[in-house]
Amino acid sequence: MDKAVFRLMDEKERDYWYAYLLPEGFAPNEIKPRDDVERLLKEDRYEIWGLFPDDPQSLPAGFACLWKRPGIPLVLLDYLGVTGALRNGGWGARMLGWLKEQGRPLVLESEMPVADASEEENTIRRRRIAFYERNGFVPAYEMATCGMRWQAMLAGGEPYDPAYIMRWHKELYDEKRTDVKVPLGPNEVPELPYWMKLSDE
Numbered sequence: 001m002d003k004a005v006f007r008l009m010d011e012k013e014r015d016y017w018y019a020y021l022l023p024e025g026f027a028p029n030e031i032k033p034r035d036d037v038e039r040l041l042k043e044d045r046y047e048i049w050g051l052f053p054d055d056p057q058s059l060p061a062g063f064a065c066l067w068k069r070p071g072i073p074l075v076l077l078d079y080l081g082v083t084g085a086l087r088n089g090g091w092g093a094r095m096l097g098w099l100k101e102q103g104r105p106l107v108l109e110s111e112m113p114v115a116d117a118s119e120e121e122n123t124i125r126r127r128r129i130a131f132y133e134r135n136g137f138v139p140a141y142e143m144a145t146c147g148m149r150w151q152a153m154l155a156g157g158e159p160y161d162p163a164y165i166m167r168w169h170k171e172l173y174d175e176k177r178t179d180v181k182v183p184l185g186p187n188e189v190p191e192l193p194y195w196m197k198l199s200d201e
Contacts, residue, residue, distance in 0.1 A: 006064075024084065040067070050062070062095060069171060074107055075104045075107070093134075103157060105156055109143065111148055111150055113126055143169065144179065177193065179192060
């Protein structure tokens with residue numbers, strides 16, 4: 001671990017991340033269209049950090065993606081993952097530590113256990129939430145995106161009024177993302193994202 005490098009990816013590394021690393025760890029409905037990612041990068045609203053465990057010139061073996069917006073102090077941890085070979089090796093926790101050291105207030109979204117999911121799926125979801133809690137993130141409120149219910153969790157930076165946090169969280173997303181609901185009430189049903197609606201037409 002002493003040789004590990006955590007830095008922003010270049011264009012070639014981002015291509016690899018989107019084609020191989022992201023689909024390995026996330027369901028299709030959780031993956032943003034590539035055009036959206038590129039637009040956010042050009043607008044300086046997105047950061048894609050790469051984990052290079054041994055050689056900083058090799059392809060990334062892990063990633064952390066941050067979604068931001070000018071004028072909003074809150075930063076959304078959009079994606080976090082490592083290759084299958086590195087899982088359960090402490091790399092996720094180490095990346096979270098590096099992100100918190102940057103001093104920015106962080107929010108993340110961890111999928112919640114729900115009644116219509118299998119016990120196996122809900123066990124995985126509980127384990128993820130527990131992982132983030134062990135790494136200093138505090139459950140704050142429930143929200144919706146990508147047609148699913150999520151637990152919003154906070155860490156790092158200065159403390160802010162929860163009303164500001166929720167407003168900033170929603171404002172990080174584009175206006176057309178009507179599937180994003182912050183907070184989400186206990187009886188509200190999450191809406192599908194626009195790219196899934198288009199694929200159903």
